[in-house]
Amino acid sequence: MSLDKEVAEYTAKTARSRALHEEALAVMPGGNSRTTTFFDPYPFYAARGQGAHIWDADGNDRLDFNGNYTSLILGHAPPDVVKAAQQAIESGLSFPGPTEWEVRLAEMLTRRVPSVEQVRFTNSGTEATMNAVRLARAFTGRPKIAKFEGAYHGTHDWVLVSVAPDPKTAGNRRHPKPVPASAGVPPAVLKHTVVLPWNDAEACEQILAAEAANLAAVLVDPLLGIGGVISPADGFLQRLREITERHGIVLIFDEVISFRVAWGGAQERFGVRPDLTTFGKIIGGGLAVGAFGGRADLMSFYDPRQGAARISHGGTFNANPATMAAGVATLNALTPEAYARLDALGERLRGGITRLLAGTRRKGQVSGVGSLFCLHWTTEPLTDYRSSRPKDAEQPLRMFVGLLNEGILLTQRGLGACSLAMTDEDVDRFVNALARVLARQ
Ligand SMILES: Cc1ncc(COP(=O)(O)O)c(C=O)c1O
Structure with a gap:
């Protein structure tokens, strides 16, 4: 699926966010206060978070692997x-x-x-x-x-x-x-x-x-x-x-x-x-x-x-x-046991993504340490900033919006984090959602 089609599906599900964004445009440049969270045509407006989930103003429920850019290590509202x-x-x-x-x-x-x-x-x-x-x-x-x-x-x-x-x-x-x-x-x-x-x-x-x-x-x-x-x-x-x-x-x-x-x-x-x-x-x-x-x-x-x-x-x-x-x-x-659990979630996620990517045409890889991970759309060995740049500049955004449509929130760049509110099933849901997005692209 092209980026346009993924965006069309996203906009069809987020009418209330679009209306809020239009109101916001009148009073804020680009309609927001945070450059990093903006994406075209508009970001969804968050309404609620609980545990591993985040809901937008339209009631869409997503598993949150963004965690306010890796801040919410215990999940939402512990x-x-x-x-x-x-x-x-x-x-x-x-x-x-x-x-x-x-x-x-x-x-x-x-x-x-x-x-x-x-x-x-x-x-x-x-x-x-x-x-x-x-x-x-x-x-x-x-x-x-x-x-x-x-x-x-x-x-x-x-x-x-x-x-x-x-x-x-x-x-x-x-x-x-x-x-x-x-x-x-x-x-x-x-x-x-x-x-x-x-x-x-x-x-x-x-x-x-x-x-x-x-x-x-x-x-x-x-x-x-x-x-x-x-x-x-x-x-x-x-x-x-x-x-x-x-x-x-x-x-x-x-x-x-x-x-x-x-x-x-x-x-x-x-x-x-x-x-x-x-x-x-x-x-x-x-x-x-x-x-x-x-x-x-x-x-x-x-x-x-x-x-x-x-x-x-x-x-x-x-x-x-x-x-x-x-x-x-x-x-x-955040006890020592909590870090062991976070590491295990991160390893399970990276393992699942690596196995998935090995079997797809789209060339990519996943990096990470502990509960942190990042998707990369290149097969070059990852050593520095330049080696991590995607071969197809649009691919990270296509994946981000595709995952949104699958009920998963990541960051636009592909960076994500597991939280202690997540289960093994949540991590597997991420991998399965990624598989579906890759399959339709
Ligand atoms: C490594 C690093 N340093 C500093 C900052 C800035 O932090 P803040 O967004 O709280 O200003 C960030 C934000 O993502 C970061 O990742």
């Missing part, structure tokens, strides 16, 4: 998390000061992640990475930040570089050129950004050595999450640790997505200790959140005690009680 947030809200919606919940969530994060000696909360992963790069600059006195081609770290200027560039404009694969990911990113940002090729340790070593005197930080998503969940090659993250340590460069792990792959995040899973870590998504239990933390000597730049803090970090809703309480309840539910 009763203990809802209760914790409700209790916090009933005591007051927000306060101009700290609360006990904030202390408890900070304790939980520092206990789980030994590299995080101290932590501070924000309202988004974007604010977390923004603060982490600022801190690295303040600590080292150096101006530049290195990031990987294909890596997404939010929407502030310093990370809106080479997020999903067209390789034709992005220079040599082993020495990529900084490419702005948005209009409005000033030339100064490009001048101060060094772009690295994922999984190419030799190339990274050369680039970092050449730039070391000016480099404050290497910012790395240990799974290249939005770039396609491409696992680090054996020893790659360790090499980055060695190189950054040798050159006095701050190593920042952006674990906004990857924290969900183990009790102590990807850094535990891969055995690497960064200087700073950023968090988001699951640590707020489904509410707006971010956090950054790490070595106490670096984090002391935020300490306001002797006079003013060297870095000011305000935020009217930082560490707001509902988010903190929901975060505590969520992490309480």
Whole structure:
């Protein structure tokens, strides 16, 4: 089935969403507030979520493998998390000061992640990475930040570089050129950004050595999450640790997505200790959140005690009680057994998809770690951002809309996550739905 036919089936089922979108167009550019969730002709409007399911404004029920872009690790509206947030809200919606919940969530994060000696909360992963790069600059006195081609770290200027560039404009694969990911990113940002090729340790070593005197930080998503969940090659993250340590460069792990792959995040899973870590998504239990933390000597730049803090970090809703309480309840539910279950769901899903794709004409593969997975429409070995680009640029969207019509929600790019609300049958339903979409294409 062509994309047009899949879209026609989708629009036939989503009249109320279309009407809401038309109303929205009058008051919001493109009718929404979130670029990543938009797709043509309009996104469905969510009405309710429960467990592994999400319902739209037309009453369509879908199995949710998007989970608000990997945030909802327990599924929708888990009763203990809802209760914790409700209790916090009933005591007051927000306060101009700290609360006990904030202390408890900070304790939980520092206990789980030994590299995080101290932590501070924000309202988004974007604010977390923004603060982490600022801190690295303040600590080292150096101006530049290195990031990987294909890596997404939010929407502030310093990370809106080479997020999903067209390789034709992005220079040599082993020495990529900084490419702005948005209009409005000033030339100064490009001048101060060094772009690295994922999984190419030799190339990274050369680039970092050449730039070391000016480099404050290497910012790395240990799974290249939005770039396609491409696992680090054996020893790659360790090499980055060695190189950054040798050159006095701050190593920042952006674990906004990857924290969900183990009790102590990807850094535990891969055995690497960064200087700073950023968090988001699951640590707020489904509410707006971010956090950054790490070595106490670096984090002391935020300490306001002797006079003013060297870095000011305000935020009217930082560490707001509902988010903190929901975060505590969520992490309480994430026991070692829960991670084993999430891993098993992810493995079952990847196994099913791999067997399915081996028997179809459409060439693709699935990547992933733990509960995370990503569909790729190429047979090239997946090593970096460029190798994961689909041969047919329309294919990811065709699959996304096809799956919507089959009652499955993924992300447009093909990234997905299993939640603890899912059963083996739910995972098998995904594989069967994918088989039907592939069969009709
Ligand atoms: C690795 C990573 N860092 C940062 C962000 C930004 O987080 P937020 O959307 O909460 O600003 C994201 C969002 O998907 C992410 O995947």
